[in-house]
Amino acid sequence: xxxxxxxxxxxxxxxxxxxxxxxxxxxxxxxxxxxxxxxxxxxxxxxxxxxxxxxxxxxxxxxxxxxxxxxxxxxxxxxxxxxxxxxxxxxxxxxxxxxxxxxxxxxxxxxxxxxxxxxxxxxxxxxxxxxxxxxxxxxxxxxxxxxxxxxxxxxxxxxxxxxxxxxxxxxxxxxxxxxxxxxxxxxxxxxxxxxxxxxxxxxxxxxxxxxxxxxxxxxxxxxxxxxxxxxxxxxxxxxxxxxxxxxxxxxxxxxxxxxxxxxxxxxxxxxxxxxxxxxxxxxxxxxxxxxxxxxxxxxxxxxxxxxxxxxxxxxxxxxxxxxxxxxxxxxxxxxxxxxxxxxxxxxxxxxxxxxxxxxxxxxxxxxxxxxxxxxxxxxxxxxxxxxxxxxxxxxxxxxxxxxxxxxxxxxx
Amino acid sequence: xxxxxxxxxxxxxxxxxxxxxxxxxxxxxxxxxxxxxxxxxxxxxxxxxxxxxxxxxxxxxxxxxxxxxxxxxxxxxxxxxxxxxxxxxxxxxxxxxxxxxxxxxxxxxxxxxxxxxxxxxxxxxxxxxxxxxxxxxxxxxxxxxxxxxxxxxxxxxxxxxxxxxxxxxxxxxxxxxxxxxxxxxxxxxxxxxxxxxxxxxxxxxxxxxxxxxxxxxxxxxxxxxxxxxxxxxxxxxxxxxxxxxxxxxxxxxxx
Amino acid sequence: xxxxxxxxxxxxxxxxxxxxxxxxxxxxxxxxxxxxxxxxxxxxxxxxxxxxxxxxxxxxxxxxxxxxxxxxxxxxxxxxxxxxxxxxxxxxxxxxxxxxxxxxxxxxxxxxxxxxxxxxxxxxxxxxxxxxxxxxxxxxxxxxxxxxxxxxxxxxxxxxxxxxxxxxxxxxxxxxxxxxxxxxxxxxxxxxxxxxxxxxxxxxxxxxxxxxxxxxxxxxxxxxxxxxxxxxxxxxxxxx
Numbered sequence: 041x042x043x044x045x046x047x048x049x050x051x052x053x054x055x056x057x058x059x060x061x062x063x064x065x066x067x068x069x070x071x072x073x074x075x076x077x078x079x080x081x082x083x084x085x086x087x088x089x090x091x092x093x094x095x096x097x098x099x100x101x102x103x104x105x106x107x108x109x110x111x112x113x114x115x116x117x118x119x120x121x122x123x124x125x126x127x128x129x130x131x132x133x134x135x136x137x138x139x140x141x142x143x144x145x146x147x148x149x150x151x152x153x154x155x156x157x158x159x160x161x162x163x164x165x166x167x168x169x170x171x172x173x174x175x176x177x178x179x180x181x182x183x184x185x186x187x188x189x190x191x192x193x194x195x196x197x198x199x200x201x202x203x204x205x206x207x208x209x210x211x212x213x214x215x216x217x218x219x220x221x222x223x224x225x226x227x228x229x230x231x232x233x234x235x236x237x238x239x240x241x242x243x244x245x246x247x248x249x250x251x252x253x254x255x256x257x258x259x260x261x262x263x264x265x266x267x268x269x270x271x272x273x274x275x276x277x278x279x280x281x282x283x284x285x286x287x288x289x290x291x292x293x294x295x296x297x298x299x300x301x302x303x304x305x306x307x308x309x310x311x312x313x314x315x316x317x318x319x320x321x322x323x324x325x326x327x328x329x330x331x332x333x334x335x336x337x338x339x340x341x342x343x344x345x346x347x348x349x350x351x352x353x354x355x356x357x358x359x360x361x362x363x364x365x366x367x368x369x370x371x372x373x374x375x376x377x378x379x380x381x382x383x384x385x386x387x388x389x390x391x392x393x394x395x396x397x398x399x400x401x402x403x404x405x406x407x408x409x410x411x412x413x414x415x416x417x418x419x420x421x422x423x424x425x426x427x428x429x430x431x432x433x434x435x436x437x438x439x440x441x442x443x444x445x446x447x448x449x450x451x452x
Numbered sequence: 453x454x455x456x457x458x459x460x461x462x463x464x465x466x467x468x469x470x471x472x473x474x475x476x477x478x479x480x481x482x483x484x485x486x487x488x489x490x491x492x493x494x495x496x497x498x499x500x501x502x503x504x505x506x507x508x509x510x511x512x513x514x515x516x517x518x519x520x521x522x523x524x525x526x527x528x529x530x531x532x533x534x535x536x537x538x539x540x541x542x543x544x545x546x547x548x549x550x551x552x553x554x555x556x557x558x559x560x561x562x563x564x565x566x567x568x569x570x571x572x573x574x575x576x577x578x579x580x581x582x583x584x585x586x587x588x589x590x591x592x593x594x595x596x597x598x599x600x601x602x603x604x605x606x607x608x609x610x611x612x613x614x615x616x617x618x619x620x621x622x623x624x625x626x627x628x629x630x631x632x633x634x635x636x637x638x639x640x641x642x643x644x645x646x647x648x649x650x651x652x653x654x655x656x657x658x659x660x661x662x663x664x665x666x667x668x669x670x671x672x673x674x675x676x677x678x679x680x681x682x683x684x685x686x687x688x689x690x691x692x693x694x695x696x697x698x699x700x701x702x703x704x705x706x707x
Numbered sequence: 708x709x710x711x712x713x714x715x716x717x718x719x720x721x722x723x724x725x726x727x728x729x730x731x732x733x734x735x736x737x738x739x740x741x742x743x744x745x746x747x748x749x750x751x752x753x754x755x756x757x758x759x760x761x762x763x764x765x766x767x768x769x770x771x772x773x774x775x776x777x778x779x780x781x782x783x784x785x786x787x788x789x790x791x792x793x794x795x796x797x798x799x800x801x802x803x804x805x806x807x808x809x810x811x812x813x814x815x816x817x818x819x820x821x822x823x824x825x826x827x828x829x830x831x832x833x834x835x836x837x838x839x840x841x842x843x844x845x846x847x848x849x850x851x852x853x854x855x856x857x858x859x860x861x862x863x864x865x866x867x868x869x870x871x872x873x874x875x876x877x878x879x880x881x882x883x884x885x886x887x888x889x890x891x892x893x894x895x896x897x898x899x900x901x902x903x904x905x906x907x908x909x910x911x912x913x914x915x916x917x918x919x920x921x922x923x924x925x926x927x928x929x930x931x932x933x934x935x936x937x938x939x940x941x942x943x944x945x946x947x
Contacts, residue, residue: 289659313659335492337658358492360658380493410629413622415637415670417658418496419650420503421618455806463792523790529757530786531807532779706718706758 066090066113074099074115081105089113089136097121103128109135112166117141122149123170129158133165141170148200150175151189154182162187172200173221179208184216191220196244196267201226205233213238223249224266231255240264246271247288258283269294269314278304285311294319295336301326308452311336317359320346329353332452338364338404347371355449356380356399360417364404365440374399374442378449386447397445400436402429456528456537460545464517470553473509477501477557485565492657495570498558499653502578503646506554507585508610514546514589515606519599526707539702543590543695550582570656577649577687584645584690585610591694594701617644638673645690648683708733708855708886709754714763716749716910723749724760725910731903733854736877736887738897740934741907747890748787750907751857754888755784767855780810783853787860787890789844791832797843798828804847818846821872837864845873849880856880856887862896874900894931904930906937 063077063085071077075096077087083104091111098121101107105128114137117123123138133152142149151170154160156178163185167173173189176182184203193199202218204226205211211233217240218224224240227233227250239262240247247263248270250256257279263270269288272278278301285295295314296306300322309331311317317336318328323346332355333339339359340351344367352375356362362379376392377399384393403422406413416422429436464470484497521542528538558578562571592605621640625633641647655675673679709731716724723746731737739747752758754765756772756779764771767778791800805814819825822842832840841864848856858877862870877900881887891897897904904921906913914937918930927933 410625412625412629412634412637415625415641415647415651416618416622418499418503418654419618419647420500420614421622423500424615455809459803459806463795466794521792524792526757526786526790527792527804528807530755530779530782530784531804532776533807534776704759707752 060084060086062086062088064088064090067092078103078105078107098125099123100125100127101131101133104130106132107134107136108132109137109165112137114139117149117151117170119143122147122153124150124152126152126154126157126160126162130160131157132161132163134161135164137166137168138170139168141172143171143198145197148172148175148204150200150204153177154179158182161185166190170200172204173202173218174204175201176203176205176208176211178206179211181210182208183212183214185212185214187216189216189218189221193220193222193244196222199244201249202240202243205230208233212236217241219243223247224263226250227253227256229253233257234259236260238262240266243267247285248272250275254278257281262286263288263295265289266293268292269297269316271297271299272301273297273299275300276302276304278306280304280306280309282308283310285309285314285317287312288314290315298323298326305329306331310334310452311339316341319343320349322346324348326350327352330450330452331355332357333362334358337361341365342372343367344369349373350375352376353450354378355452357449361401361404361407363399363440364408365400365437366408368437370437370440374440376444376446377442378446379442380449382445382447384445391447393445393447397442398430398433398436398440399442400440402426402435405435456533456541457545457548460541461548464545464549465552467517469513470549473513474553474557477505477554478561480505481558481561485561491566495566495574495657498562498574499650499657501558502574502581502653503650504614506578506581507614507646510550510582510585511589511592511606511610512603513550514586515593515602516599517546518542518589518593519602522707529707535703536699539590539699543586546589547583547586550586551579554578554582570653573653573656577652580684580687580691581645581649584687584694587691587695587698590698594698594705613644613646618647621647634670638670642686645687648687648690652680652683708768709888710766710769711750711754712764712766714750714753714760714765716746716753716758717761723910724753727763727910727912729905729912729915731886731888733886734881734884735903736881736889736901737903737905738901738930739888739890739905739907740892740894741913745907746910747907748859751784751859751888751890754857755779755782780808780851781854783848783851783856785841785844785848785856785858785861787863788837789840791840791843793833794831796829796831797824797835800832800843801828801846801850804850808851810851812851815849815852818842818849818872818876821876822846822869838866838869841865842869845876849876854885856885858887858889860890860892862891862893870896894934895929898930901930904934906934 063071063081065071065074065077065087074089074094078101081087086106086108089109091113093114093116095116095118112135115123117140119140120142123141138151141151150172151167151174152162153175158180160179160182162174165187167187167189169191174184189202191199199222201223202221202225203213203216207229209231211230213225213235215237219242221243222245224243224247225235225238230253233256236259241264243266245267247266251273252275254276260282262284264286266288270285288295294316295311296318298318298320302324304326306328307330311333313335316338317333317340319341321343326349328351330353335358337360339356339362342365344365349372351372355378357380379397379399382393382397384395386393402425480501481498485491485494525538559575562575588609589606592609593602595605596602641651651670651674655671674683711727711729714724714727727750741747749758753760772778824842824846861873877887901918903917905915921933925933925936927936
């Protein structure tokens with residue numbers, strides 16, 4: 041009896057495999073329509089779509105299937121429809137080329153949108169010229185991986201975000217490339233998620249933008265040449281490690297704009313050639329360590345509303361201004377950073393400068409008060425004023441100081 | 453004309469001060485690139501050289517040379533040579549030697565260590581500044597016969613452009629900070645060759661900072677090709693106008 | 708050859724030349740004399756174009772010289788105090804002037820030989836004595852065989868021997884039919900050389916006479932005495 045029971049289960053197991061059939065769709069196949077194929081498919085079936093152009097309006101995946109393309113079949117939304125809507129848990133969407141989603145500011149039509157589902161995987165797709173790229177609404181444990189997302193938005197208002205996540209949890213955004221959207225990656229109310237090894241360039245607003253998204257980690261991403269850099273707001277416990285913030289230029293463009301962030305770590309990042317490396321407002325208990333600030337207009341702009349932050353072991357190299365601030369109250373700690381503008385000496389050769397360094401130059405204070413004075417930057421008179429201010433601080437806050445400046449840059 | 457320029461040029465080259473100037477420039481430039489671990493800091497040192505040393509030496513040397521060669525000028529005047537030719541030859545000879553000194557002292561290290569837009573802009577601007585301050589020396593020294601007074605005028609001119617002018621601009625900026633004066637300030641810089649030169653270098657050197665805040669306004673003007681052409685035209689005017697006035701005066705000067 | 712018409716010159720408020728009218732012909736040797744500060748040098752410099760007259764005109768060969776320079780090819784000028792670039796050598800100065808003139812004319816190197824200047828060709832100008840400097844000036848004035856020679860105090864500072872050489876040279880050039888204009892204080896030196904004399908005072912021409920006229924009217928043999936007599940009689944008139 042027991043043996044029979046075992047065989048019965050084995051049969052069930054096999055039958056489920058047998059039942060998980062593959063439905064092929066293509067011009068040369070019996071099945072020509074994706075929609076019909078999905079309608080025919082049972083749970084856990086695979087719909088395999090061959091190369092070709094499919095203009096079927098809005099394709100809805102409403103059961104747990106594997107939806108896979110061969111040689112990047114094109115799903116064309118003809119500028120009218122949301123191309124692919126995922127409305128079932130555990131769906132896998134892989135290797136499609138999704139183009140020309142509709143345009144609309146009310147319903148945000150997307151290339152691929154996930155509605156309130158779990159365990160959806162969107163992988164290896166090419167998204168071209170969509171209003172929103174990939175949109176995860178109220179998803180859990182979804183993975184967005186290896187997609188190439190491109191749009192050609194010229195104005196912020198006329199284009200959506202590359203990867204947009206709203207009210208989700210435990211999302212993984214991995215190794216995607218996004219360009220030409222409004223925000224490259226957008227998170228709102230997304231928690232416990234990971235954004236890793238993505239490249240976000242040439243987006244018209246932010247390369248990465250998140251708000252109210254606690255306990256997320258951003259690791260080894262590249263944000264380059266975006267309209268306004270990266271913006272991070274109203275969030276607790278953010279971890280940003282080893283990211284590159286590059287060439288974000290313009291009035292109010294920042295490598296990283298931080299607003300109302302608490303208990304976060306910003307470690308090992310590179311900020312190169314941004315108008316402002318980091319701009320901080322209302323930041324509390326955050327550690328900024330082992331970052332490299334190189335050739336920025338302003339390395340860090342620390343507004344007076346920041347407190348209890350530790351800025352330690354960073355390299356400041358070739359910035360026009362290393363630090364600027366708008367107040368005279370200093371509630372943050374600077375320790376053991378390397379400042380290439382440091383002119384002190386090290387008699388006991390322990391690698392730590394013997395005189396403290398004041399990273400805030402007089403001119404940084406002047407331009408903060410009156411931006412037009414930028415006109416006089418590097419003039420002989422300003423250099424003189426700066427030098428005398430370094431010796432006898434009068435305008436700059438005297439506790440704005442790194443007591444243990446390093447003599448040599450760290451290899452970071 | 454060429455013969456006279458050649459005579460003057462060779463005479464100046466024999467002058468030990470020009471030689472020392474070239475050596476000092478070379479020493480400053482090579483050491484600023486050699487000592488600093490990033491070339492950006494070396495460039496800053498050179499920027500200060502262009503804004504401080506080059507104008508000062510150019511105007512002082514040209515002034516002193518002019519006063520010291522009053523005998524020579526007198527001798528030439530009794531010869532069948534046009535006054536214009538004498539004055540122009542002196543100007544070209546002096547400009548050429550100052551530019552040569554700058555180019556050998558600073559230009560070559562720049563080309564080797566920073567062969568990019570910043571380096572090239574610095575060379576061009578440095579040469580122009582040299583010529584401008586030679587022209588200002590001509591204007592200053594034609595105003596008075598007294599050598600001591602003439603040197604005083606030269607130092608005042610230098611001090612004015614190096615410090616006082618910028619001081620006045622800073623004062624104005626803070627006095628008028630409630631008004632939208634950014635555009636007007638762009639125009640004000642045309643009144644100082646040193647500011648024009650400095651801003652052109654800044655736009656190459658501090659690109660990131662100039663993209664933000666008010667920098668953008670200056671960038672929008674000076675950074676465009678029109679702005680660039682305008683700046684260089686203005687810098688050229690700073691050569692032409694002082695020299696032209698001095699030439700007018702020299703033509704009617706009694707010796 | 709040279710005509711000076713109604714020349715005025717003011718240095719600031721100081722009137723140095725007041726309505727000067729003169730004309731000189733070739734073959735004459737004219738002495739321009741007068742007390743210090745009477746405007747002799749200014750007049751000469753006006754002819755050379757080094758001083759620009761406030762009013763009036765100067766003609767050389769019937770052509771105005773104002774704003775011109777070519778005419779200076781015809782003039783050799785020896786300044787009162789020759790000032791030369793300190794660090795050039797005698798040889799370099801002479802070479803330089805030759806280059807500037809760039810003339811293919813035959814050079815008159817009589818004085819170089821007579822003064823034996825080749826010996827000091829490699830000396831710098833600043834090391835030379837006043838007299839030697841004057842020799843250089845003299846050489847430069849005569850070097851290009853000019854039709855007009857303007858000599859400002861030529862013998863001042865020269866030793867008697869050099870002075871004599873220069874005088875002989877002047878006489879020789881006069882005989883070639885050149886116009887020679889000399890200013891001098893030392894009237895006794897002028898005796899054998901000059902054919903006309905101009906006496907200036909306070910920026911005006913006091914008189915302009917040939918030597919023959921001058922000597923005749925005063926019954927004197929020497930120019931210096933004749934001049935002294937005229938001046939004395941005038942001061943007597945003023946006193947009375």
